[in-house]
Amino acid sequence: MYIGRTGIWSPELRTAQDPVETHEAAAELDRAGWGALWIPGLGGGDVLxxxxxxLRATGNAAVATGVFSIWRYPAEEMAAGHARLQQSYGRRLLLGLGVGDAATARGAGGVYRPLAAMNDYLDRFDRAPVPVPAGERVIAAMGPKLTELAARRGAGTHPFMVTPDFTATARSLLGTGPLLAPYQAVVVDRDADRARATARSFLAPFIGMAHYAGSLLRQGFTESDLAGGGSDRLIDAVVARGDVEAIGKRVRAHHDAGADHVALHVIGGRPGLPRAQWRELAPLARAE
Known part of the structure; x- marks a missing residue:
């Protein structure tokens, strides 16, 4: 499944109060040329x-889950829903799935053994009455073992909160074929201090989670970088900020490091759909 070189990652496309505005915004993003619209799992709900x-609002862009937790959604139900939507909307749905954290696994009555749990879930996808093709599923992988699994059993990987250096390492593990589609937080704001504060307000809870903290430490950050919601060094490394030219430079850095696609998440500090910022970023929709 080809999803283009750039996409929009947006919780607001799931949580906006006005369904008409959400429909119109998705259609506008589609017309702008973004290759995929990514929606997060948000801890549950009717993600399909x-x-x-x-999918109903768009005609060209893929729609991707980025990502749903394997502990919250039975594989058989997700496979059945995926099959129905692919038949109805021209095979434009990409399922991104992740192992989450130990607390979520325990809450679902499971044992947190990420590699074994993901393999089992993919086995259930394969045994479904209409299996989910490997090319229509991606894995949220931040460690080498899950990254290698994503290359063997999926279209590729969708890592969260990573640097272009991480992208280069992931590409070396994946090889030349599989999809590498990193998440990239962005703040469209030229004021550095204000942009960092905006980024920190969103990322601080994730930095405090053990599995994300472990990923950041493997990327070369220190415990002091993780304190207080993230040091300036960490925030600047995982968040692109400034004008469209500065953000485009970060997108190109991921592409140069081996990314096929970069999913841009606008962090704005205001409630509602960030349509003004999406319009400002529109020149990046058809990035080469």
């Missing part, structure tokens, strides 16, 4: 229903 609303 939300994906279908975006």
């Amino acid at each position: 229903g939300d994906a279908e609303r975006l």
Whole structure:
């Protein structure tokens, strides 16, 4: 499945209060040329229903889950829903799935053994009455073992909160074929201090989670970088900020490091759909 070189990652496409505005915004993003619209799992809810609303609003962009937790959604139900939506909307749904954290696994009555749990879930995808093709599923992988699994059993990987250096390492593990589609947080703001504060307000809870903290430490950050919601060094490394030219430079750095696609998440500090910022970033929609 080809998803273009850039996409939009947006919780607001799931949470906006006005369904008409969400439909119109998705259609506008599609017309702008973004290759994929990514929606997060958000801890549960009707993620396939939300994906279908975006598929209905668009005609070209793929819709991707980025990502749903394997502990919250039975594989058989997700496979059946995926098959229905692919038949109805021209095979534009990409399922991104992740192992989450130990607390979520325990809450679902499972044992947190990420590699074994993901392999089992993919086995259940393969045994479904209509299996989910490997080319229509990606894995949220930040460690080498899951990255290698993503290359063997999926289209590739969608890593969260990573640097272009991480992208280069992931590409070396994946090889030349599989999809590498990193998440990239962006703040469209030329004021450095204000942009960092905006980024920190969103990322601080994730930095405090053990599995994300472990990923950041493997990327070369220190415990002091993780304190207080993230040091300036960490925030500047994982968040692109400034004008469209500065953000485009970060997108190109990921592409140069081996990314096939970069999913841009606008962090704005205001509630609602960040349509003004999406319009400002529109020149990056058809990035080469």
